[in-house]
Amino acid sequence: MRSLMCGEVGEEHVGSVLTVCGWVARRREHGEHLAFLDLRDHTGIVQCVVDGAADLRSEWVVRVTGTVRLRPEGTINEQLATGAVELGDCRVEVLNTAEPPPFPLDERAADVDEVVRLRHRYVDLRRVEMQRNLRTRARVLGAIRRSMDAQGFVEVETPLLIASTPEGARDFVVPSRQRPGSFYALPQSPQLFKQLCMVGGVDRYYQVARCLRDEDLRADRQFEFTQLDAEMSFADQEDVLDVITAAVDAAVRSVRTGAPGGGGGSALDGVEAGIGEVPRMSWREAVDRFGSDKPDIRFGMELTELTDLFADTGFNAFRAPSVKGIRHAGASGSTSRSLLDDLTETAKRWGAKGLVWMRVEEGEDGGVRLVSPVAKFMSDAELAGVASRLDAQVGDVLYLVADEWAATTHVLGLLRLELGRPPTSEGGLRFLWVVDFPLFESIDAVTGRPVPAHHPFTMPHPDDLAALDGPSEGLLAVRSQAYDLVLNGWELGSGSVRIHRRELQQQVLDLLGIGPEEAADRFGFLLDAFRFGAPPHAGFAFGIDRLVALLLGEDNIREVIAFPKTQSGTDPLTGAPTSVDPAQLAELGLRTLPPRG
C-alpha cells in the first residue's frame, strides 16, 4: 500500500516514484493550479505538491503517489527532517475523510484542557510528542527485558485474580459469580507470588507486571501502573542493587541512543552514557538532610541542624526535640510579606506548629542582621548561631521549624521542594539508593505494637537482630534490609531482603501482634511454602511509568500512558466507571446501596 514512511523520504530518493500514506497535517492551497500538502505519519512529515486544486481537509487519511525531487532553491524547510525534498506531481487518493480535529495537533496541544485530549485520545496519540512518549516507553521496556534476560532472569506471569489481603493499599475487588459473596482482589503487586517462585526454584524471577491500588491519584500515581518486578534466590542486598542498577542503566541508554524522532528530553542532559555509579544514602541521613525518604538531590537547600543552639533558649517554641532551618539564597527581594504569610499557613497545613522566617539584612558592623517577628525572643548568641550555621548572606530568607524530629524534617522537606525544586525537565538525572530503612515505622498508640515500615516479610538488619528481643522503645531503631531507588525526588521503586526462616518470621509476626492463627489466615500459604525449603531471597520492583516520564522530562505519568484516567479515576473516553445492568449484579449476588449523604 505504501513504499516508504513519510519521515523517511530523503535526497537519496530523488527521481523515484514513491507512495506514502498518512494524515493531512496541513494544506496550503494556491488556487486551482497549485497546492501543498503536509502528510504526517508517526515517522514525520513530508510535503506533497499537487499541480491543481486539492479538495482535502485536516486529518483526512490519504495515499499519495509522487516523484521525489529536490525543492527549488530558497524553499528548503530547515524545520523539517524531510525539508530538502518534496513529493511532486502527486496523485492523491482519499482513503477516508475526517471531521476537523477537536483541538490543534501541533505544539499548541500542550495548552489544551487535558480532558479534551483524553476524550479524544485516539487523536491526541497522533501528535509527535505522544508518539515519542509511546515509542520511548516501548524501547525502555524492551531494554529492561533484554537486560533482565541477559542477567539470567526468567519472566513468569502471575495471576490477576488473587485473594485479598488486608495489608497495604486498598484493594480493587472483583466479585465471584460462581461463589456469590466471595471476591477476588486485583494484585497491588505480585509480592507473594514471586516469593513462591523462589521456593519453586525459579532462582531469578522477573515480570513486567501490572499492579493495581485503589488509592487517591496524583501526578505520579494511577490506579493501574506497570512495574519491573524482580526477585532472586541466594542473593543479598548488594546483588539486587547491582541487578536493578544494570536494568535501569540499560533503560537510560536505550533512550539516549534512540532512533530519530524518538529521542529523550532535556532531562538527559548531563547523562553521558549510562547512569554510572548510583550514590547511596541511609534513610536516616536522607530524612535528616533533605526531610524526605525520597530526596531530590538535584539541588541543595539542605536542612541544617540547629537543635543544640536552642537547648537553653528563652524562646519556648524552640525548646523542642528538633530545630532545623533552610536557607533560600537571595530570595528576600522576591519574597513578599504576604508570600511569607502564605508559606506559614501552608506549613501549618503540613503539620507544623509554626514557621519562623528571617530576612537576612546588612548589620551595622558590616555583618548580617536577621530580621524576623520572633527575633526579639532570641538571644544575640542564638541569632548569631543561626546565621553562622546556615551561612546566611545578605538578601537570603531563612526558614526555621521546631518540633519533633519527624515533624520538623517533614515540614522543612516539603518547604525545600516548594521553594527550590527545579522543573522536571532540568537538572539531569540524579539517581539515589536510599538504604537502611527502619523496620518499624512507629509504635501504635492504641495497641502498643510496632507498625511495619515495609511489609512483615522484610529481613531486619543483621546488626540489629538483638534489639528485636529488647524493649519496645528500642524497636524503632531497628534497621531493615529494605532499600528504595529514588530519581529526582520521585520514588522509583523499593525492595528488600526477605525473611526466609520460620523462627525469625514468627518472631516478627509476634512483635506485630499477628498470632499464628491470624497469620495462617492472612498469608498461611506463604508460611506453608516456607516449610518446604525456601532459599534466602531478595527482590525489588520499580515503576516503569515514573521512569519513562522522568526520562522524557514529563512531570505527569499520564503523558506516558496511552489511556490514563483523570485524578478522580474516570476515563473521559470510555466513561468508566459506569453502572452495570441489574441482571449482572444479581448474577453476582450483589445489590448497591443508595448513595451516601
Place this chain on the structure above:
RNA sequence: GGUCCCGUGGUGCAGUUUGGAGUGCACGCCGGCCUGUCAAGCCGGAGGUCGCGGGUUCAAAUCCCGUCGGGACCGCCA
C-alpha cells in the same frame, strides 16, 4: 477526609478586582480569491445555556451560596 487553583463559540485567552446589551483577540471551521507555500496570504461569513442550580439586584460572565467537572498538593499509597 482536607487545602488551593481553573471552568467564557471547536481550541487557547482577555473581560470578573469596581455589576450596565454576549463585547474583544488569536487559531480553527465554512465560502470566495490566489502558481512556491510551509502555523501560507487576502476578503467575507457562521458559530455562545459565560459548567450547572439557586440567591442578591432595576440589572449578574462579574457579587453570595450550593453543586458538577478538571488540575496541583496534604492525608492516604505496608
